[in-house]
Amino acid sequence: MPNDKPPEPLPGARLLFTLDPSYVHLNHGSFGAAPIPTQRAAARLREEQEADPMRFLKPPGIMERLRHTRRHLARFVGADPDGTALVPNVTAACAVVLGSVPLRSGDEILLTDHAYGAVGIEAARRCAETGATVVEAKVGLEDDDDAVVAAILAATTDRTRVAVIDQISSATAKLFPVRRLAAELHRRGVFVAVDAAHVPGMIDVDVSTLGVDAWFGNLHKWAYAPRGAGLLYVAAAHRASIRPLAASWEYDNGFPASVEFQGTQDFAGWLAAPAGLHTMTALGLDVVRDHNARLARYGQRLITEALGTPAVRAAPELAMRVVRLPPGVATTAEAASTLRNRIAEQLRTHVAVTAWRRIGLLRICAQVYNGADDFEGLARALPTLLRAR
Numbered sequence: 001m002p003n004d005k006p007p008e009p010l011p012g013a014r015l016l017f018t019l020d021p022s023y024v025h026l027n028h029g030s031f032g033a034a035p036i037p038t039q040r041a042a043a044r045l046r047e048e049q050e051a052d053p054m055r056f057l058k059p060p061g062i063m064e065r066l067r068h069t070r071r072h073l074a075r076f077v078g079a080d081p082d083g084t085a086l087v088p089n090v091t092a093a094c095a096v097v098l099g100s101v102p103l104r105s106g107d108e109i110l111l112t113d114h115a116y117g118a119v120g121i122e123a124a125r126r127c128a129e130t131g132a133t134v135v136e137a138k139v140g141l142e143d144d145d146d147a148v149v150a151a152i153l154a155a156t157t158d159r160t161r162v163a164v165i166d167q168i169s170s171a172t173a174k175l176f177p178v179r180r181l182a183a184e185l186h187r188r189g190v191f192v193a194v195d196a197a198h199v200p201g202m203i204d205v206d207v208s209t210l211g212v213d214a215w216f217g218n219l220h221k222w223a224y225a226p227r228g229a230g231l232l233y234v235a236a237a238h239r240a241s242i243r244p245l246a247a248s249w250e251y252d253n254g255f256p257a258s259v260e261f262q263g264t265q266d267f268a269g270w271l272a273a274p275a276g277l278h279t280m281t282a283l284g285l286d287v288v289r290d291h292n293a294r295l296a297r298y299g300q301r302l303i304t305e306a307l308g309t310p311a312v313r314a315a316p317e318l319a320m321r322v323v324r325l326p327p328g329v330a331t332t333a334e335a336a337s338t339l340r341n342r343i344a345e346q347l348r349t350h351v352a353v354t355a356w357r358r359i360g361l362l363r364i365c366a367q368v369y370n371g372a373d374d375f376e377g378l379a380r381a382l383p384t385l386l387r388a389r
Contacts, residue, residue, distance in 0.1 A: 006294040006372055010283060013368035024349040024374045026299070028365040029170070029198055029320045032221040034276065041275035042226045045268035057264065059249070065271060066260055072274045077199070077217065078206030079233040085256030086231065086270045090197040091118045092245065093216030093232040094164065096259060097193050098126045100243045105131030107161045110190070112137045112152065113357065114169035114176075119195055123164065135160070141322075141356075142313050145177040153184055160190050167196040167217075168203070171354040173322045173363060175203075175315035182211045191238075198222060200231070201280065203289070203317050207233050214238070222319070224276030226269035232259065288368055292319035295366035299375030303362065306379040307386075322361040325353075329386060330360030347381050349374075 016035040019025050025033070034042075049056040056062065066086060074081040087093045098109070109123045113136050123134050137155035139148050152165070163185055167178050182192045193214040199205050201222030207215050215233040219225035234242055234255060242255040250261035280288055293316060300321040304311050309324040330336040332355050339360070340353040352363035362382075364375070 006298045007291060008371040008373075010287065010291055010368040013283070016279065017369050019369065022348060023344070024347075024370075024377065026364045026366070026370065026374060026378065027350040027352050028367040029221055029363070030352060031227060032218075032224070033367070033369075034220070034226050035224050035279045037279050038224055038226060038272055038276045042268050042272035045271050046266070049266075049268060057267070059261070062267060063250070063257060063261065066257075066267065069271050069274060070256065070260075073219065073231060073277070074233070076223070076277055077231065077233075078208050079215070079231065080208065080236075083236060083239055083256070084231055084233045085259040086229070087216065087259065088228045088265075089220075089230045090116075090195055090216045090218050091122070093214075093230060094119050094193070094195065095122050096232060096242065096245060097214045097216070097234075098122055098162065098164075099245075100238070100241055101162045101191050103127075103130040103132040103161055106159055107132040108135045108157060108159045109133070110135050110137060110152070110155060110160050110163040112139045112165065112169075112176075114139055114166055114172050114174055115164065116166070116170045116195060116197065119164055132161070139174075141172055141174065141359075145180065148177060149180055149184060152181060153188075156185065156188055156190065158188075160185075160188065162191040162193060164193045164195055167194050167205075167215075168198040168318065168320070170197060171322075171356050171363070172361065173314060173318060173320045175318060178212065179210050182213075186211070198320060201276075202292070202319050219273050219276065220269075223273070224279050225273035226276075228266075228269045229273045232256075283368060289317070289319070291368060292366045293317050295319075295370055295372065295375070296321045296364065298372060299364050299366060299378075302375050302379045303364065303382065306383055319367070320363065320365045322354075322363050325360035325362055326386060330362075331355050331358045336360060342385065343378075343382070346385055347378065349378050351378070 071081040074084040137152045139151045178194050185192050192212045194212050196217035200217040213235045219229040220227045239255045244259045248262050250257040296319045303323045314321045330339045336353040336355045354361045
């Protein structure tokens, strides 16, 4: 066992969350977990809303509150608040972006084989509407930045109109060189959108320096916000052409209000999102990130050694990593889902399992409520469970 054992959970961190203690939670990246201060902030806002829905929900009051919240959250990721909208999640943001880029028959939407499944579904739907085609760039699991750029540019043609690139991929936990990619793709006239679902809270980011046309990230995964809270940034040149998913009462006021205001949706989660950032700041943003990255690195190494599979290199700052499963294990989506459920039921541990290129990948996440013992227990038990399959 490695002797550079990482620290235990941050002092008091487990008391900040209401997670079921009968499970080990190593899958923070799927749905996040809101700490108690965030839960209470959202509950207070919902009580305020129910006490007087007319006053809470009607413009201009609600729009001013959303603007104030947006300014706070946009600054956290280094985005222009006037070019950033609150959204339910990255999937919705991607739909807004792809629905706003003009496409016609023969055009191409470029994705990679690391793209999130719902992004692929949305791209396919947009192509069915317009006659465009999805093109998939093949990027190796351990390709370095030069190889990643080369693979994506090799899949780019003079018909490529928009590219959706992960900043941190979901299934493979790979960090992509989005700044370099944006510069290269712009030289070819491509609209560059970045799926940053796992970025806010996990790693430091300054969206203003990336040079992208659109960037969207979730706040409910790693930034301790309530579920259904995300951000969509759009570069100034494209804001006038952004089409919301529905044309509601703020439609004529343009982006970002046209995207944010969708009538009777529950705004409490968005308005409570700054409470999550406050909790992270109180714990120490650098302390949280360092703890999580070190612990994920430890857990990945430990489980890889227990399984005897080839190690997967990862960027050192990531708190989410993947482990190769033995050959023949979880090589289909159905088998991956079955294995994930078995680990939850038999080992009382939540992880993610994905079949990527017919390779079974176990994805683990580290958060402040986790300690080394969480990963050590999984490393001890997992080989036996896999042998019993």
